[in-house]
Amino acid sequence: MITVKNLYKSFNEEIHVLKGIDYHVEQGEKIVIVGPSGSGKSTFLRCLNLLERPSKGEIWFDGDEITAPKANVNHIREHMGMVFQHFNLFSNLTIINNIMLAPIKLKVMSKAEAYENAMKLLQRVGLAEKKDAYPSQLSGGQKQRIAIVRSLAMNPRVMLFDEPTSALDPEMVGEVLEVMKDLAVSGMTMIVVTHEMGFAREVGTKVLFMDEGLIVEENTPTEFFTNPQSDRLKEFLSKVL
Amino acid sequence: MQEAFSKIVQMFEIAFITGDRWKLYLNGLGVTLQVSFFAAVLGLLIGSTLALMKLSAGKNGRRSIWDYIASVYLDIIRGTPAVLQLLIMYFIILSSVRNGILIAIISFGINSGAYVAEIVRAGILAVDKGQTEAGRSLGLSKAQTMLYIVIPQAVKNVLPPMGNEFIVLLKETAIVGYVGLSDLTRIANQISSRTYEPFMPLIGAAVIYFIIIKMLTVLLGKLERRMRVSDNR
Numbered sequence: 001m002i003t004v005k006n007l008y009k010s011f012n013e014e015i016h017v018l019k020g021i022d023y024h025v026e027q028g029e030k031i032v033i034v035g036p037s038g039s040g041k042s043t044f045l046r047c048l049n050l051l052e053r054p055s056k057g058e059i060w061f062d063g064d065e066i067t068a069p070k071a072n073v074n075h076i077r078e079h080m081g082m083v084f085q086h087f088n089l090f091s092n093l094t095i096i097n098n099i100m101l102a103p104i105k106l107k108v109m110s111k112a113e114a115y116e117n118a119m120k121l122l123q124r125v126g127l128a129e130k131k132d133a134y135p136s137q138l139s140g141g142q143k144q145r146i147a148i149v150r151s152l153a154m155n156p157r158v159m160l161f162d163e164p165t166s167a168l169d170p171e172m173v174g175e176v177l178e179v180m181k182d183l184a185v186s187g188m189t190m191i192v193v194t195h196e197m198g199f200a201r202e203v204g205t206k207v208l209f210m211d212e213g214l215i216v217e218e219n220t221p222t223e224f225f226t227n228p229q230s231d232r233l234k235e236f237l238s239k240v241l
Numbered sequence: 242m243q244e245a246f247s248k249i250v251q252m253f254e255i256a257f258i259t260g261d262r263w264k265l266y267l268n269g270l271g272v273t274l275q276v277s278f279f280a281a282v283l284g285l286l287i288g289s290t291l292a293l294m295k296l297s298a299g300k301n302g303r304r305s306i307w308d309y310i311a312s313v314y315l316d317i318i319r320g321t322p323a324v325l326q327l328l329i330m331y332f333i334i335l336s337s338v339r340n341g342i343l344i345a346i347i348s349f350g351i352n353s354g355a356y357v358a359e360i361v362r363a364g365i366l367a368v369d370k371g372q373t374e375a376g377r378s379l380g381l382s383k384a385q386t387m388l389y390i391v392i393p394q395a396v397k398n399v400l401p402p403m404g405n406e407f408i409v410l411l412k413e414t415a416i417v418g419y420v421g422l423s424d425l426t427r428i429a430n431q432i433s434s435r436t437y438e439p440f441m442p443l444i445g446a447a448v449i450y451f452i453i454i455k456m457l458t459v460l461l462g463k464l465e466r467r468m469r470v471s472d473n474r
Contacts, residue, residue, distance in 0.1 A: 012302070051374055078380030088375035091472075092393040101389060102379035136472055147375075154379060 001027045001158065001189060002048065007057035009043055017043045019213035021057070025158075030190045032200040032221075035210035036236060041193045044210065045162050048191065049080045062157065078106060081151030085163040087143040089135035095122070095146055096131040099153045108154065121149035125179050141172030145179050152183075159183065161192040197240060201225055209233045256441030262432055269428035270449060276345045276424065277411040283350025284410065288357025291315070295362050311358065318355035324416045326352055331420040345417045353410050360406060364399035365391060397468045404461035408454050425449060 002025040009018040017040045025031055033041045046052040048059060050066065050073050059067045066076045090098050099118040103109040109117060122128040125145040135143055144164055151159060161180065165173045177199050184190060184203045194200065200207050200221060207224040209217040209232075217224070217233045225241070228234045257263045291311045299305035318326070330348040331341070338344055368391045376386035418427035429446035433439035 049378055051378060074377075074380050074382050076380075077378055080378070082375075082378040084371060084375065086369075086371050088369070088371035090372060090375065090390050092390065092397075102376075102381055105385055105389065106380055134470070134472075151379070 001025055001029075001062060002191075003058075003060040004048075005058040005060075007044070007047060007059065008055045009040070009047055009052060010055050017213055018047070018054070021213075021215055023208075023215060023218075025189065025191065028187055028189055029205045030184050030203050031192065031206050031208060032204035033191065033193045033208045033210055034195065034197070034200060034236075034240075035208075035216075039210040040213040041210045042162055045082075045160050045191060045193050048160060049077050049082055051082075078102075078108070078154055079157045081148075081154060081156035081159040083144070083147050083151060083159065083161045083164045085166050087135070087140070087147045087167070089138075089143055089147055089150070091135050094132050094134055095127070095138075098135070098146060099150045102150075103153050106154075114153070117153055118149075121152055122146075124182075125149055139172060140168045141175045144168065144172075144176045148176075148179055148183070158189040158191065161190065161194065163193055163195065165194065165196055195240070197225070209236065211236070252438050252441045255436045255438050256432060256445060265423075265428045265432065266425065266445070266449065269423055269425035269446075270453075272342065272417070272422055272424040273411070273414055273426075274453070276342060276349060276414045276417060276422070277407075279346040280349035280353055280414070281407050281410055283346060284353030284357050284406075287350060287354025289361050291354060291358035292361035292365065295358065296365060315355045315358060318352055323349070323352050323413055324419055327416060327420055341417075341420055341422045344420065345414070345422055349410060349414060352413075353406065356406050356409075357403070360399050360402045361395070363402075364395040367398045368394045397465075400461065400465045400468065404458065407461075408457060411454060411457070412450065 002023075004021055004023045007018055007021040008016070010016040019040075021044060033044070035041050043052055047054050050059075054067055057067070058065055061076060061080070064076070065071065066073070089095075090101065093101060096115070096118055099121060100111070100114040103114040103117065104111055108114075119128060119131070122131055125148070127142060127145060130138060130142065130146075135146070138146065148159075148164075164180070165176050168176060173196070177196065180190070180192070180199070181203055190203075192199070192204075202221075204221045206218060207221050208215050209224070209228075209230075211232050217228065217230050219227075219229075224233075225237065228237055257266070291314060294305075294307035294311035297305045297307045299308065327345065327348045331344050335344050335347070372390050372394065373386055376390045377383070381389070414424060415426035417424050418430070423431075425446050429442040433442040436442070
Protein backbone atom coordinates (compact mmCIF):
# COMPACT_ATOMS: atom_id res chain seq x y z
CA MET A 1 0.00 0.00 0.00
CA ILE A 2 2.81 2.39 0.91
CA THR A 3 6.33 1.88 -0.37
CA VAL A 4 9.18 4.10 0.65
CA LYS A 5 12.40 3.94 -1.34
CA ASN A 6 15.70 5.43 -0.27
CA LEU A 7 14.12 8.39 1.52
CA TYR A 8 16.32 11.29 2.59
CA LYS A 9 15.33 14.50 4.31
CA SER A 10 17.56 17.32 5.35
CA PHE A 11 16.74 20.82 6.49
CA ASN A 12 18.67 23.74 5.00
CA GLU A 13 21.03 21.18 3.47
CA GLU A 14 22.73 21.05 6.85
CA ILE A 15 20.68 19.04 9.29
CA HIS A 16 20.25 15.52 7.96
CA VAL A 17 17.22 13.99 9.60
CA LEU A 18 16.44 10.99 7.41
CA LYS A 19 19.35 9.13 5.89
CA GLY A 20 17.95 6.57 3.51
CA ILE A 21 14.76 4.83 4.57
CA ASP A 22 13.28 1.87 2.74
CA TYR A 23 10.05 0.40 3.92
CA HIS A 24 6.86 -1.23 2.76
CA VAL A 25 3.49 -1.14 4.46
CA GLU A 26 0.76 -3.62 3.54
CA GLN A 27 -2.94 -2.92 3.67
CA GLY A 28 -4.31 -3.45 7.18
CA GLU A 29 -0.95 -3.39 8.92
CA LYS A 30 -0.47 -1.42 12.12
CA ILE A 31 3.06 -0.12 12.10
CA VAL A 32 4.32 1.36 15.35
CA ILE A 33 7.46 3.49 15.19
CA VAL A 34 9.47 4.07 18.34
CA GLY A 35 12.82 5.66 18.98
CA PRO A 36 14.59 8.39 20.91
CA SER A 37 13.65 12.01 20.26
CA GLY A 38 15.47 13.47 17.30
CA SER A 39 15.65 10.08 15.60
CA GLY A 40 13.57 11.30 12.67
CA LYS A 41 10.41 9.28 13.33
CA SER A 42 8.06 12.29 13.20
CA THR A 43 9.80 13.64 10.11
CA PHE A 44 9.43 10.24 8.45
CA LEU A 45 5.70 10.23 9.21
CA ARG A 46 5.29 13.80 7.96
CA CYS A 47 7.07 12.89 4.73
CA LEU A 48 4.47 10.21 4.06
CA ASN A 49 1.72 12.80 3.47
CA LEU A 50 4.22 15.36 2.21
CA LEU A 51 3.85 17.83 5.06
CA GLU A 52 7.62 17.63 4.72
CA ARG A 53 9.04 17.41 1.22
CA PRO A 54 11.60 14.61 1.04
CA SER A 55 15.01 15.78 -0.17
CA LYS A 56 15.55 12.55 -2.07
CA GLY A 57 13.81 9.24 -2.62
CA GLU A 58 10.39 7.98 -3.60
CA ILE A 59 7.11 7.32 -1.84
CA TRP A 60 4.47 5.21 -3.54
CA PHE A 61 0.89 5.10 -2.32
CA ASP A 62 -1.57 2.64 -3.88
CA GLY A 63 0.46 2.39 -7.08
CA ASP A 64 1.09 6.11 -7.54
CA GLU A 65 4.35 7.88 -6.90
CA ILE A 66 3.28 10.75 -4.66
CA THR A 67 6.76 12.27 -4.66
CA ALA A 68 6.52 12.82 -8.42
CA PRO A 69 6.64 16.53 -9.25
CA LYS A 70 3.23 16.50 -10.92
CA ALA A 71 1.45 14.41 -8.27
CA ASN A 72 -1.75 15.97 -6.93
CA VAL A 73 -0.74 16.39 -3.31
CA ASN A 74 -4.13 17.63 -2.09
CA HIS A 75 -5.89 14.66 -3.61
CA ILE A 76 -3.42 12.21 -2.10
CA ARG A 77 -3.87 13.73 1.36
CA GLU A 78 -7.63 13.19 1.19
CA HIS A 79 -6.87 9.49 1.52
CA MET A 80 -4.32 9.78 4.32
CA GLY A 81 -5.63 10.89 7.68
CA MET A 82 -3.23 12.46 10.13
CA VAL A 83 -3.49 12.96 13.87
CA PHE A 84 -1.12 15.41 15.53
CA GLN A 85 0.46 15.59 18.93
CA HIS A 86 -1.20 18.93 19.60
CA PHE A 87 -4.62 17.97 18.16
CA ASN A 88 -4.80 21.04 15.91
CA LEU A 89 -8.57 21.26 15.97
CA PHE A 90 -9.72 24.35 14.08
CA SER A 91 -10.29 26.74 16.95
CA ASN A 92 -12.65 29.00 14.99
CA LEU A 93 -15.10 26.18 14.26
CA THR A 94 -17.45 24.13 16.41
CA ILE A 95 -16.77 20.41 16.77
CA ILE A 96 -19.33 19.38 14.17
CA ASN A 97 -17.96 21.93 11.72
CA ASN A 98 -14.42 20.75 12.39
CA ILE A 99 -15.50 17.33 11.22
CA MET A 100 -17.70 18.46 8.34
CA LEU A 101 -15.38 21.10 6.84
CA ALA A 102 -13.17 18.92 4.64
CA PRO A 103 -15.85 16.52 3.36
CA ILE A 104 -18.07 19.44 2.34
CA LYS A 105 -15.44 21.77 0.91
CA LEU A 106 -13.77 18.97 -1.01
CA LYS A 107 -17.18 17.90 -2.29
CA VAL A 108 -16.80 14.37 -1.04
CA MET A 109 -20.24 14.52 0.57
CA SER A 110 -23.32 16.69 0.57
CA LYS A 111 -23.98 18.77 3.65
CA ALA A 112 -26.63 16.36 4.88
CA GLU A 113 -24.40 13.35 4.31
CA ALA A 114 -21.48 15.03 6.02
CA TYR A 115 -23.63 15.88 9.03
CA GLU A 116 -25.00 12.38 9.32
CA ASN A 117 -21.52 10.90 8.95
CA ALA A 118 -20.10 13.33 11.52
CA MET A 119 -22.78 12.48 14.05
CA LYS A 120 -22.18 8.78 13.55
CA LEU A 121 -18.47 9.30 14.18
CA LEU A 122 -19.14 11.46 17.23
CA GLN A 123 -21.37 8.77 18.69
CA ARG A 124 -18.66 6.21 18.03
CA VAL A 125 -16.28 8.14 20.32
CA GLY A 126 -19.03 9.11 22.77
CA LEU A 127 -18.89 12.85 22.14
CA ALA A 128 -22.12 13.50 20.29
CA GLU A 129 -23.32 15.95 22.93
CA LYS A 130 -20.25 18.14 22.25
CA LYS A 131 -21.12 18.79 18.64
CA ASP A 132 -21.80 22.50 19.13
CA ALA A 133 -18.94 23.15 21.53
CA TYR A 134 -15.74 24.90 20.49
CA PRO A 135 -12.40 23.09 20.83
CA SER A 136 -11.34 25.37 23.69
CA GLN A 137 -14.18 23.95 25.77
CA LEU A 138 -12.92 20.36 25.56
CA SER A 139 -10.30 18.42 27.51
CA GLY A 140 -7.16 17.21 25.79
CA GLY A 141 -8.43 13.66 25.53
CA GLN A 142 -11.71 14.82 24.04
CA LYS A 143 -9.87 17.03 21.55
CA GLN A 144 -7.72 14.17 20.37
CA ARG A 145 -10.71 11.86 19.97
CA ILE A 146 -12.36 14.56 17.86
CA ALA A 147 -9.16 15.00 15.85
CA ILE A 148 -9.20 11.29 15.07
CA VAL A 149 -12.80 11.27 13.85
CA ARG A 150 -12.19 14.49 11.90
CA SER A 151 -9.64 12.54 9.87
CA LEU A 152 -11.92 9.52 9.64
CA ALA A 153 -14.68 11.70 8.17
CA MET A 154 -12.73 11.72 4.90
CA ASN A 155 -12.76 7.90 4.80
CA PRO A 156 -8.96 7.67 4.57
CA ARG A 157 -7.24 4.47 3.47
CA VAL A 158 -4.45 4.93 5.99
CA MET A 159 -4.15 6.84 9.26
CA LEU A 160 -0.95 8.45 10.44
CA PHE A 161 -0.53 9.22 14.14
CA ASP A 162 2.21 11.57 15.26
CA GLU A 163 2.67 11.03 19.01
CA PRO A 164 -1.08 11.27 19.61
CA THR A 165 -0.89 10.88 23.38
CA SER A 166 2.29 12.80 24.18
CA ALA A 167 0.54 16.08 24.97
CA LEU A 168 -2.13 14.52 27.15
CA ASP A 169 -2.51 14.37 30.89
CA PRO A 170 -1.83 10.77 31.98
CA GLU A 171 -5.44 10.05 32.91
CA MET A 172 -6.57 10.94 29.38
CA VAL A 173 -4.15 8.72 27.50
CA GLY A 174 -6.37 5.68 27.97
CA GLU A 175 -9.45 7.10 26.27
CA VAL A 176 -7.46 8.05 23.17
CA LEU A 177 -5.67 4.70 22.96
CA GLU A 178 -9.05 3.02 23.29
CA VAL A 179 -10.31 4.81 20.18
CA MET A 180 -7.14 3.88 18.32
CA LYS A 181 -7.50 0.24 19.31
CA ASP A 182 -11.07 0.19 18.04
CA LEU A 183 -9.83 1.67 14.81
CA ALA A 184 -7.15 -1.00 14.55
CA VAL A 185 -9.72 -3.74 15.10
CA SER A 186 -11.88 -2.26 12.35
CA GLY A 187 -9.08 -3.04 9.89
CA MET A 188 -7.65 0.42 9.29
CA THR A 189 -4.08 0.62 8.09
CA MET A 190 -2.21 2.61 10.72
CA ILE A 191 1.23 4.07 11.14
CA VAL A 192 1.79 5.28 14.67
CA VAL A 193 4.70 7.19 16.13
CA THR A 194 4.42 6.82 19.90
CA HIS A 195 6.12 6.34 23.21
CA GLU A 196 3.32 4.05 24.43
CA MET A 197 5.12 0.71 24.49
CA GLY A 198 2.00 -1.04 25.76
CA PHE A 199 0.11 0.08 22.68
CA ALA A 200 2.96 -1.02 20.42
CA ARG A 201 2.95 -4.48 21.96
CA GLU A 202 -0.79 -4.89 21.97
CA VAL A 203 -1.85 -3.38 18.66
CA GLY A 204 1.18 -3.29 16.39
CA THR A 205 1.66 -5.84 13.65
CA LYS A 206 5.21 -4.56 13.27
CA VAL A 207 7.32 -2.37 15.48
CA LEU A 208 10.10 -0.24 14.01
CA PHE A 209 12.98 1.22 15.94
CA MET A 210 14.41 4.40 14.43
CA ASP A 211 17.62 6.08 15.45
CA GLU A 212 19.67 8.79 13.78
CA GLY A 213 17.56 8.89 10.65
CA LEU A 214 17.50 5.17 9.93
CA ILE A 215 15.29 2.20 10.65
CA VAL A 216 17.62 0.25 12.89
CA GLU A 217 15.40 -2.67 13.66
CA GLU A 218 12.03 -4.06 12.63
CA ASN A 219 10.17 -6.97 14.11
CA THR A 220 6.90 -8.36 15.38
CA PRO A 221 6.02 -6.85 18.75
CA THR A 222 6.80 -9.99 20.72
CA GLU A 223 10.21 -10.44 19.14
CA PHE A 224 10.88 -6.71 19.25
CA PHE A 225 10.42 -6.43 22.98
CA THR A 226 11.65 -9.84 24.17
CA ASN A 227 14.48 -10.39 21.75
CA PRO A 228 16.00 -7.10 20.59
CA GLN A 229 18.96 -7.58 18.25
CA SER A 230 20.90 -4.33 18.13
CA ASP A 231 22.69 -2.76 21.06
CA ARG A 232 21.00 0.56 20.47
CA LEU A 233 17.54 -0.96 20.75
CA LYS A 234 18.55 -2.90 23.85
CA GLU A 235 19.76 0.31 25.41
CA PHE A 236 16.61 2.17 24.37
CA LEU A 237 14.32 -0.53 25.76
CA SER A 238 16.22 -0.65 29.01
CA LYS A 239 15.44 3.03 29.45
CA VAL A 240 11.76 3.06 28.52
CA LEU A 241 10.48 -0.24 29.88
CA MET B 242 -19.80 85.59 37.09
CA GLN B 243 -22.73 86.76 35.04
CA GLU B 244 -20.28 88.53 32.79
CA ALA B 245 -18.07 85.52 32.27
CA PHE B 246 -21.07 83.39 31.43
CA SER B 247 -22.42 85.79 28.85
CA LYS B 248 -18.93 86.01 27.37
CA ILE B 249 -18.89 82.25 26.90
CA VAL B 250 -22.35 82.31 25.33
CA GLN B 251 -21.19 85.02 23.02
CA MET B 252 -18.11 83.07 22.02
CA PHE B 253 -20.25 80.03 21.37
CA GLU B 254 -22.61 82.09 19.23
CA ILE B 255 -19.79 83.52 17.18
CA ALA B 256 -18.18 80.14 16.73
CA PHE B 257 -21.23 78.04 15.89
CA ILE B 258 -24.44 80.01 15.40
CA THR B 259 -23.65 83.25 13.53
CA GLY B 260 -24.16 82.81 9.81
CA ASP B 261 -25.11 79.16 10.40
CA ARG B 262 -21.47 78.30 10.98
CA TRP B 263 -22.40 74.94 12.52
CA LYS B 264 -23.19 73.83 8.99
CA LEU B 265 -19.57 74.42 8.06
CA TYR B 266 -18.38 72.14 10.85
CA LEU B 267 -20.88 69.55 9.71
CA ASN B 268 -19.61 69.77 6.14
CA GLY B 269 -16.05 69.60 7.44
CA LEU B 270 -16.89 66.52 9.46
CA GLY B 271 -18.46 65.08 6.33
CA VAL B 272 -15.19 65.52 4.42
CA THR B 273 -13.18 64.04 7.30
CA LEU B 274 -15.42 60.98 7.57
CA GLN B 275 -15.66 60.48 3.83
CA VAL B 276 -11.90 60.56 3.33
CA SER B 277 -11.28 58.39 6.42
CA PHE B 278 -13.85 55.76 5.55
CA PHE B 279 -12.91 55.21 1.94
CA ALA B 280 -9.19 55.45 2.71
CA ALA B 281 -9.65 52.79 5.40
CA VAL B 282 -11.42 50.49 2.92
CA LEU B 283 -8.75 51.08 0.30
CA GLY B 284 -6.02 50.64 2.90
CA LEU B 285 -7.54 47.34 4.00
CA LEU B 286 -7.57 46.05 0.42
CA ILE B 287 -4.04 47.21 -0.33
CA GLY B 288 -2.75 46.08 3.05
CA SER B 289 -4.24 42.58 2.82
CA THR B 290 -2.81 42.16 -0.66
CA LEU B 291 0.61 43.34 0.48
CA ALA B 292 0.48 41.01 3.49
CA LEU B 293 -0.23 38.00 1.26
CA MET B 294 2.55 39.12 -1.07
CA LYS B 295 4.97 39.34 1.84
CA LEU B 296 3.93 35.89 3.05
CA SER B 297 4.23 34.23 -0.35
CA ALA B 298 7.03 31.71 -0.32
CA GLY B 299 9.75 31.83 -2.92
CA LYS B 300 11.51 28.85 -4.42
CA ASN B 301 14.12 26.99 -2.35
CA GLY B 302 13.51 29.12 0.72
CA ARG B 303 14.46 32.33 -1.06
CA ARG B 304 12.27 35.45 -0.97
CA SER B 305 9.64 35.62 -3.67
CA ILE B 306 9.50 38.49 -6.15
CA TRP B 307 6.12 39.46 -4.63
CA ASP B 308 7.64 39.67 -1.19
CA TYR B 309 10.35 41.90 -2.61
CA ILE B 310 7.92 44.26 -4.36
CA ALA B 311 5.79 44.56 -1.23
CA SER B 312 8.82 45.30 0.90
CA VAL B 313 9.89 48.13 -1.39
CA TYR B 314 6.37 49.58 -1.19
CA LEU B 315 6.45 49.41 2.60
CA ASP B 316 9.87 51.03 2.79
CA ILE B 317 8.86 53.95 0.60
CA ILE B 318 5.52 54.63 2.25
CA ARG B 319 6.71 54.23 5.81
CA GLY B 320 9.88 56.13 5.13
CA THR B 321 8.23 59.39 4.07
CA PRO B 322 5.79 61.75 5.85
CA ALA B 323 2.11 61.38 5.02
CA VAL B 324 1.80 65.13 4.35
CA LEU B 325 4.49 64.92 1.70
CA GLN B 326 2.85 61.89 0.12
CA LEU B 327 -0.39 63.85 -0.05
CA LEU B 328 1.31 66.88 -1.60
CA ILE B 329 3.18 64.72 -4.10
CA MET B 330 -0.07 63.02 -5.09
CA TYR B 331 -1.90 66.32 -5.41
CA PHE B 332 0.71 68.41 -7.19
CA ILE B 333 2.67 65.81 -9.16
CA ILE B 334 1.29 62.35 -9.68
CA LEU B 335 -2.42 63.14 -9.85
CA SER B 336 -2.13 66.81 -10.74
CA SER B 337 -4.55 66.37 -13.62
CA VAL B 338 -7.26 65.07 -11.31
CA ARG B 339 -9.55 67.82 -10.08
CA ASN B 340 -11.26 65.92 -7.29
CA GLY B 341 -9.37 66.72 -4.08
CA ILE B 342 -11.36 64.27 -1.99
CA LEU B 343 -10.56 61.44 -4.38
CA ILE B 344 -6.85 62.31 -4.27
CA ALA B 345 -6.94 62.40 -0.47
CA ILE B 346 -8.68 58.99 -0.36
CA ILE B 347 -6.09 57.45 -2.70
CA SER B 348 -3.19 59.03 -0.88
CA PHE B 349 -4.33 57.98 2.59
CA GLY B 350 -5.40 54.56 1.32
CA ILE B 351 -1.93 53.94 -0.06
CA ASN B 352 -0.38 55.20 3.15
CA SER B 353 -2.60 53.20 5.47
CA GLY B 354 -2.13 50.08 3.32
CA ALA B 355 1.52 49.91 4.33
CA TYR B 356 0.67 49.83 8.02
CA VAL B 357 -2.30 47.51 7.56
CA ALA B 358 -0.02 45.11 5.66
CA GLU B 359 2.16 44.57 8.71
CA ILE B 360 -0.87 44.22 10.98
CA VAL B 361 -2.43 41.59 8.73
CA ARG B 362 0.88 39.77 8.27
CA ALA B 363 1.43 39.61 12.03
CA GLY B 364 -2.16 38.42 12.49
CA ILE B 365 -1.73 35.59 10.01
CA LEU B 366 1.67 34.57 11.40
CA ALA B 367 0.19 34.46 14.89
CA VAL B 368 -2.16 31.63 13.87
CA ASP B 369 -0.60 28.35 15.00
CA LYS B 370 1.18 26.51 12.20
CA GLY B 371 -0.60 23.33 13.30
CA GLN B 372 -3.89 24.78 12.08
CA THR B 373 -2.52 25.02 8.55
CA GLU B 374 -0.97 21.57 8.75
CA ALA B 375 -4.24 20.05 9.93
CA GLY B 376 -6.11 21.71 7.08
CA ARG B 377 -3.61 20.60 4.47
CA SER B 378 -3.44 17.06 5.86
CA LEU B 379 -7.18 16.72 5.28
CA GLY B 380 -6.65 17.52 1.62
CA LEU B 381 -7.71 21.16 1.67
CA SER B 382 -5.75 23.38 -0.70
CA LYS B 383 -3.55 26.23 0.47
CA ALA B 384 -6.24 28.75 -0.48
CA GLN B 385 -9.04 26.80 1.21
CA THR B 386 -6.98 26.46 4.38
CA MET B 387 -6.32 30.18 4.36
CA LEU B 388 -9.94 31.06 3.70
CA TYR B 389 -11.75 28.76 6.11
CA ILE B 390 -9.23 28.33 8.90
CA VAL B 391 -6.37 30.82 9.03
CA ILE B 392 -8.05 34.08 8.02
CA PRO B 393 -11.04 33.76 10.39
CA GLN B 394 -8.59 33.30 13.25
CA ALA B 395 -6.30 36.06 12.00
CA VAL B 396 -9.21 38.52 11.89
CA LYS B 397 -9.63 38.05 15.61
CA ASN B 398 -5.93 38.67 16.17
CA VAL B 399 -5.78 41.83 14.10
CA LEU B 400 -8.88 43.54 15.44
CA PRO B 401 -7.23 45.58 18.21
CA PRO B 402 -4.28 46.89 16.14
CA MET B 403 -6.58 47.43 13.16
CA GLY B 404 -8.87 49.58 15.29
CA ASN B 405 -5.82 51.51 16.33
CA GLU B 406 -4.84 52.04 12.70
CA PHE B 407 -8.33 53.34 11.82
CA ILE B 408 -8.16 55.81 14.68
CA VAL B 409 -4.74 57.04 13.60
CA LEU B 410 -5.99 57.34 10.03
CA LEU B 411 -9.05 59.35 11.02
CA LYS B 412 -6.95 61.86 12.88
CA GLU B 413 -4.25 61.95 10.23
CA THR B 414 -6.77 63.19 7.66
CA ALA B 415 -6.55 66.52 9.50
CA ILE B 416 -3.72 67.36 7.09
CA VAL B 417 -5.94 67.43 3.98
CA GLY B 418 -6.18 71.18 4.46
CA TYR B 419 -2.75 71.25 2.82
CA VAL B 420 -4.34 70.46 -0.51
CA GLY B 421 -7.30 72.77 -0.08
CA LEU B 422 -9.90 70.41 1.32
CA SER B 423 -12.20 71.82 3.98
CA ASP B 424 -12.22 69.08 6.58
CA LEU B 425 -13.17 69.55 10.20
CA THR B 426 -9.74 70.79 11.29
CA ARG B 427 -9.42 73.32 8.48
CA ILE B 428 -12.93 74.65 9.07
CA ALA B 429 -12.20 75.16 12.75
CA ASN B 430 -8.94 76.87 11.89
CA GLN B 431 -10.61 79.13 9.32
CA ILE B 432 -13.42 80.13 11.64
CA SER B 433 -11.03 80.90 14.47
CA SER B 434 -8.94 83.17 12.26
CA ARG B 435 -12.03 84.85 10.83
CA THR B 436 -13.59 85.55 14.24
CA TYR B 437 -10.37 86.11 16.23
CA GLU B 438 -11.87 83.75 18.81
CA PRO B 439 -9.89 80.51 18.53
CA PHE B 440 -11.08 78.87 21.74
CA MET B 441 -14.53 77.58 20.76
CA PRO B 442 -13.79 76.44 17.19
CA LEU B 443 -10.62 74.57 18.11
CA ILE B 444 -11.91 73.00 21.31
CA GLY B 445 -15.21 72.27 19.54
CA ALA B 446 -13.45 70.45 16.69
CA ALA B 447 -11.34 68.51 19.19
CA VAL B 448 -14.48 67.42 21.03
CA ILE B 449 -16.10 66.28 17.78
CA TYR B 450 -13.02 64.17 16.89
CA PHE B 451 -13.03 62.76 20.39
CA ILE B 452 -16.68 61.74 20.25
CA ILE B 453 -16.35 60.10 16.82
CA ILE B 454 -13.31 58.12 17.91
CA LYS B 455 -14.91 57.14 21.20
CA MET B 456 -17.88 55.75 19.27
CA LEU B 457 -15.51 53.87 16.99
CA THR B 458 -13.70 52.40 20.01
CA VAL B 459 -16.94 51.22 21.60
CA LEU B 460 -18.03 49.65 18.33
CA LEU B 461 -14.74 47.81 17.89
CA GLY B 462 -14.86 46.61 21.49
CA LYS B 463 -18.29 45.11 20.86
CA LEU B 464 -17.13 43.43 17.68
CA GLU B 465 -14.10 42.01 19.43
CA ARG B 466 -16.17 40.57 22.26
CA ARG B 467 -18.51 38.95 19.80
CA MET B 468 -15.60 37.32 17.99
CA ARG B 469 -14.23 35.87 21.20
CA VAL B 470 -17.10 33.38 21.40
CA SER B 471 -14.91 30.47 20.36
CA ASP B 472 -12.41 31.29 23.11
CA ASN B 473 -14.87 30.75 25.93
CA ARG B 474 -13.79 28.07 28.31
